[in-house]
Amino acid sequence: MARNFSAQLEKKKHAQYFKRILQVMPSQMAQYDSNRVMFAFFAVSGLDILDSLDVLNESEKLSAIEWIYRLQVTDAGIRSGFQASIMLPDDTPHYQCGYLPMTYTALATLLTLGDDLKRVNKKSILEGMRACQNPNGCFMAMITESESDMRFLYCACCVSAILNDWSGMNKTTAIDYIVKSISYDGAMGQGPGLESHGGSTFCAVASLYLMNELHNVLSEEQINKLRRWCLMRQNSGFQGRPGKPSDTCYSFWVGATLHMLDAGHFIDPDENRKFILSTQDASIGGFAKFYDTRADPMHTYLGLCGLSLMGEPGLLPMNAALNVSNRVYKHLKEIHKKWKTN
Numbered sequence: 001m002a003r004n005f006s007a008q009l010e011k012k013k014h015a016q017y018f019k020r021i022l023q024v025m026p027s028q029m030a031q032y033d034s035n036r037v038m039f040a041f042f043a044v045s046g047l048d049i050l051d052s053l054d055v056l057n058e059s060e061k062l063s064a065i066e067w068i069y070r071l072q073v074t075d076a077g078i079r080s081g082f083q084a085s086i087m088l089p090d091d092t093p094h095y096q097c098g099y100l101p102m103t104y105t106a107l108a109t110l111l112t113l114g115d116d117l118k119r120v121n122k123k124s125i126l127e128g129m130r131a132c133q134n135p136n137g138c139f140m141a142m143i144t145e146s147e148s149d150m151r152f153l154y155c156a157c158c159v160s161a162i163l164n165d166w167s168g169m170n171k172t173t174a175i176d177y178i179v180k181s182i183s184y185d186g187a188m189g190q191g192p193g194l195e196s197h198g199g200s201t202f203c204a205v206a207s208l209y210l211m212n213e214l215h216n217v218l219s220e221e222q223i224n225k226l227r228r229w230c231l232m233r234q235n236s237g238f239q240g241r242p243g244k245p246s247d248t249c250y251s252f253w254v255g256a257t258l259h260m261l262d263a264g265h266f267i268d269p270d271e272n273r274k275f276i277l278s279t280q281d282a283s284i285g286g287f288a289k290f291y292d293t294r295a296d297p298m299h300t301y302l303g304l305c306g307l308s309l310m311g312e313p314g315l316l317p318m319n320a321a322l323n324v325s326n327r328v329y330k331h332l333k334e335i336h337k338k339w340k341t342n
Contacts, residue, residue: 007274009307010282011314014300015052017285018043021297022056022064036085037071040064041105042301048112048325049304051316061113068106073098073128074121078143080128082106098128099142104155107162112328117162117335126168129156137173138191149190150181154203157210158322164336166211175217178204186225198233198240201226202253206321209260227263230254234267237275238306248279248287248299251306256320259309269310276303 021043025036044064047053056064071083073096081098103125110117132140132152139152153174160166180192181204187196188204205226208214218226233239237246238254251272258264279288279299286295287303305323308315319329 007277009277009312009314010280010285011050011052013282013285014287014304015047015050015055015285017281017295017300018046018050018297019055022060034084035102037068037082037102037109038084038105039297040068041109042297044109044112045324045328046297046301046304048328049301049308049316049318051314053112065110065113065115068110069119071102071106072119072121074124076124076128078128078131080121080124081142082125097142097144098125100129100132100139100152100155100159101141103129104158104162107159108322108324108328111162111332111335112324114331116338120163122163122165125159125163126165129159129168132156133169133174135173137170137175137177139169139174150178150188150200150203150207151190153177154207157207161210161322162332164339171211171213174207175211175213178207179217182222185229186222187229195241196229198230198238198250198253198257201230202257205257205260206323209321214260223261227258227261227266230258230261231263231266234272236271238272245290246275247289248276248306249289249302251276252302252309252323255306255309256323259320264309267310273307273310273312276306279303 021039025039047055070086073080073083079097081100081103083096084099084102107120128143131143134140134148138148139156140146140148141152156169160168178188181188183189183196185196187201189195189197190200205214208217233250233254235246237248238250239246240250240253255264255267258267276287278291281288281295287300288295289299304315305318308318309320316325316327318325322329
């Protein structure tokens with residue numbers, strides 16, 4: 001479909017796009033109901049990065065907070081955490097189970113909405129998360145025989161950082177998994193022996209960053225090799241792997257990695273911005289993966305994050321490792337201070 005191109009960031013239209021996502025999901029996305037919390041995260045955090053959370057009134061924010069807390073599975077032992085959506089009746093508790101990516105995005109969304117996390121059952125969440133760690137240090141997405149890779153290790157690190165409690169994981173084996181996932185080219189795959197990828201590299205680097213172990217684990221030579229691999233991913237925007245086209249989301253995945261490696265200033269911001277805005281739907285809002293394709297919530301949010309990392313006027317600066325705005329991160333640190341005094 002032809003896109004109405006604009007070289008300017010259409011902030012108001014993107015804000016309305018995210019508000020629509022919170023109100024009703026497009027029919028073609030019904031298959032993603034099991035990821036509903038993640039879409040809420042994209043929309044709410046996207047509004048925050050746009051500095052436009054005020055498009056939601058207080059009643060809407062409170063309703064969203066209550067909905068998220070309804071998804072919390074507490075005192076369920078190894079099944080504790082946050083579910084993806086309310087798909088099962090309350091009389092089937094044996095089927096209800098926490099899911100690591102949704103636990104992370106639920107907590108991040110609560111913080112973005114201004115919640116104080118007082119109703120979060122930290123003990124239960126950490127128990128459920130601990131049970132998801134494999135002997136090799138990686139994490140499963142959930143306890144019921146699910147896949148495991150670098151994405152879920154990152155989610156576990158985010159949950160630990162938000163709860164300010166690392167007792168839910170064995171950091172030594174987690175770090176060992178990351179180190180073994182470093183490929184011959186210096187970047188990281190989803191696991192040992194797998195191809196380097198922009199997304200898994202972000203997850204690995206951000207995990208070490210959140211653990212405060214990045215420069216303890218990686219030598220200066222390894223960091224320089226990693227910087228080079230990330231910088232080589234830019235052609236106009238950023239690609240996820242060598243030989244692939246630029247994709248809006250990698251302006252965040254690779255851009256945030258460079259930011260954490262203190263190398264973000266080496267990119268070509270004008271070319272990256274031009275590419276991101278070429279995927280913008282200037283008529284109804286949203287960003288797509290490529291030019292002239294349909295916008296979706298994930299690429300809209302991550303496209304804005306990529307622009308934020310480059311200091312785009314009108315966008316809030318962000319905490320690259322935790323993937324939230326600096327405003328939300330400041331709110332989190334205030335919560336941590338209160339926990340210490342109680």
